[in-house]
Amino acid sequence: MVKGNILAVDDEQIILRSCERILSPEGYKVDTATSAREGLDLLGKNNYDLIITDIKMPEMDGIEFMRQVRTKNPDINIVVITGYPSQESIKEALSLRIIDYLPKPFSPIHLLEVAGHAMELKKKGAAPEPHVEDYTDEVAAKLDAIIAKYKNKPGSLIPVLQESQELVGYLPRVVQRHIAKNLKIPVSEVHGVVSFYSFFTMKPxxxxxxxxCLGTACYVKGAEEIIKKLSGGLKVEVGGITADKSFSLETVRCLGACGLAPVVVVDKDTHGSVNPVKAMDLLKEYE
Ligand code: FES
Known part of the structure; x- marks a missing residue:
């Protein structure tokens, strides 16, 4: 069974091939277009659950493409995938209610996550609300207080999200919906901002x-081994959180401290020249 129909629009063939290579084996039907015009033609002929589009394209750019898409398909899910967006294009993409943003180069896991999320949104309404234990009545009341502080002020969304993340620790969908409802803005706008900025996280x-750090300098000095040791020692996958919620483990690109490679950062502490074999020793002081 087809999981969903996806249209990928990018003037770089290599990106389109990557989308096909990653999404097709997972059950998605992927159509590709090498220009915005070709994308609009395909949209006129087929139904899609998700559009993945580049911003920088010759003739018609992704922003104009999305504008035209929105006039015909106000509710279709759109994800932007691009290398170096300007502040201007970010703002415009958000105002066109993108549901997510993928920086190039993107990882297969991230692309599949985005596609899965788009399909979930499509089914929304039928899907049960996941229970989030961090969203209690008390937390909801505190969120209301944060929102009240910024309500009706221009540019209120980002400070509200920052304080809400400080309060809850992350921004699950239920919190995003709470903020959207009370700021009287679409959930897609909140989600677009949360997805766009790397300092916001949807995971606890x-x-x-x-x-x-998985940047080149750290990688060649054993970062992979460090991940294996930490993942095994903590019994947690990358991106996960230990059963007792003491530690979460994630990977990042270059942290800008290549001279200290391999680098591990715990909370705000940077640890350089980490011995991959003894990586777990690092965490003793935090236990
Ligand atoms: S590659 Fe790890 S800090 Fe630069």
Whole structure:
């Protein structure tokens, strides 16, 4: 059974091939277009659950493409995938209610996550609300207080999200919906901002967040081994959180401290020249 129909629009063939290579084996039907015009033609002929589009394209760019798509398909899910967007294009993409943003180069896991989320949104209404234990009545009341502080002020969304993340630790969908409802803006706008900025996270973090650098300098000096040791020692996958919620483990690209490679950052502490074999020793002081 086809999981969903996806249209990928990019003037770079290599990106289109990557989308096909990653999404097709997972059950998605992927059509590709090398220009916005070709994309609009395909949209006129077929129904799609998700459009993945580049921003920088010759003739018609992704922003104009999305504008034209929105006039015909106000509710279709759109994800932007691009290398170096300007602040201007970010703002415009958000105002066109993108549901997510993928920086190039993107990982297969991230692309599949985005596609899965788009299909979930499509089914929304029928899907049960996942229970989030961090969203209690008390938390909801505190969120209301944060929102009240910024309501009706221009540019209120980002400070509200920042304080809400400080309060809850992350921004699950239920919290995003709460904020959207009370700021009287579409959920897609809130989700677009949360997805766009890397300092916002939708995943819960442990009491201590462990980030292993996977940039080139760290990689060649054993970052992969560090991840294996930490993942095995903590019994947690990358992106996960330990059963007792003490630690979360994630990977990051270059942390800008290549001279200290391999680098692991625990909370705000940077640990350089980490011995891959003894990586778990690092965490003793945090236990
Ligand atoms: S590659 Fe790890 S800090 Fe730069």
């Amino acid at each position: 973090k442990g009491k201590h967040n462990v980030r292993v």
